Amino acid sequence: MKYFNKKQTGYTLIEIMIAMVIISIIVGGLIMGFKMLKSGANVDREAKKVSLIQASLVKYTTNNVDTQGIDTTTVINLKSVPDETILGGNKITNRFGGETTIAPDTLTNANDAINITNNGMNKEQCIEYGKTGGASYEVIKANGTTVKARTETKVNETINAACIVGTTNSVSFIFGKG
Template identity: 30%
Template structure:
């Protein structure tokens, strides 16, 4: 017995499922949703990296202050010294370089606030404008001086970063440099 072709077509016509247009529509909606969420995810990851840099600078400050509390000055402080004294997390050390979390580096050196070599400076770089503002603001309260791209945004008599100076100092380039200084322990 021959099958009736119209019965076969009706059989497929009544089956449930998605058509090509419905699948394409769902893919378009999904792509729009991913595009809308992508900047938020990127911003959250950036914020987490900024927080890690802030934590690393505070950790290093605490460690260095305890190491230098009995020293007459800070003339021996350097990046190599910070590495050998474990003033930074081991996973951030790459040979003789200390990497920050945003593609730049941390450099440690003696500094002078009142008397020669009475302080330590931490220089960190490779921050974009938003990261520069966030890192400098968050660390300003815990450090005596903060300099961004050679502009002082917090000096020893300030309680916080100067917002106007900070906005002018953090440029749109992806290589802003911040120097934080603190007295030895």
């Protein structure tokens, strides 16, 4: 009687499936990491843009009695934002796919403050972006909820509940005139 010595050549189906699962997990992790990195970069860039707008408006309002009449067009005319963010001559786009708006606001007396609002953020961007304001702004609101009052130096934990799942979040930075 003859016995054949069979040697396995190639990989079994189970080995191939295990390799595919491992590769899928690695690729998925890389994609998620890239998205988080990009989202964080958008938050940082938008925070810097808003800081430039604030500095420009503080200087502009130094000699003005109130902030009535200050709006998005004022900021565009002051050349406080990069040209590539201007849409149609009277709108400022943001890196979240939404819009940046500027309007008069009230801290103590009518029109004694300026409100810079960014919208179009998902929940994570809303939380991270809201926290970038810190002491630079007197009041910070997320979706209309005050998450930093004038007496606070940083954003409080209510921002986690104020920012909702979806891409409809807005954050407002409010500061007094110059």
